[in-house]
Amino acid sequence: VFALGAAAFLHAAQPFNIGKPINPKYTDYFDPPNHLQKRAIVTGSEAESEGMNLVRLKKVHIESFQVTGEPEAVLDADEALYDRAAQTVSSAGRIQARTADGRFSVSGVGFSMTLTNKSLMISNNVRTVIRGLGSTPNKK
């Protein structure tokens, strides 16, 4: 009886865990009056809470949009910490990002992105590829 009681106590003492959300998706919206327009969509393959408003995401994929709804940029990272209060995504790992038109892409190691003002800081080993630097692709 004691053993069963001890086992039950130890089991109850384990951290409460409802499991890690699979394929989590978070949508950020513009401020009023454009509050119905998506500003960014943050997705991952897996999420784990690291405190109030802090989520550790794996296989992060971020899509940002213009206020018109047009795609703006895409960002991919192996993992990142998403601060839902500050609307920032950061990581010490690798990052790849590109504009929606594909003309500008950038990669590096270690980054911080602020979703509200669409700013991206990469802190190491930056490599950018610009296609058609001097061209006017839609020139008629």
Added chain:
Amino acid sequence: MKLFLPIVLATAGALCAADLAQSIASGDAETQIYAKTVRADLKARTAVYHGSVKVEDPRVSMTCELLRARMPAEGKRVDSIIAETNVVIYIPQDGATNTATADRAVYTYAIEAGVTNEVLELTGAPVIRSSQATAVGTRLILDITTGVISGENVLMKYRAAATTNSLSTNAGVEPKPSNP
């Protein structure tokens, strides 16, 4: 008063204004930029690179410590590039490499009233070197559209002719047209 002294020089083509113009203006080729850090503003489509910045392009390459670039909306071309601190621009031509050095280089592109303005301005001890000539001054301005080099306190040195042209303040040099 700004005084332009357009001079058609047989050797001025060595300063390769036309090639530089073509290098900057042409191309669907990929341009690669390496740096320690970058701060990009996706909304404004601007990027600021810091630390050991290196630009590689099939027709022109550059190193500097700070580079600011603006990528305009789709369908439009880059209209502003600013390079600062130990700027070195390499322009390969006919197996040789021409160089331009300065503390600051500003490239701007704009169309105003139907007129294309495309200019590269070098300041801070600017020097343009080729195998045949060297241009120095307090400010060198390359009009990429016309191929004219102008500036302030321009001094031209020609190795082949062993001569020196010292042009007074606000001088201009027009290279030999590549395709008459």
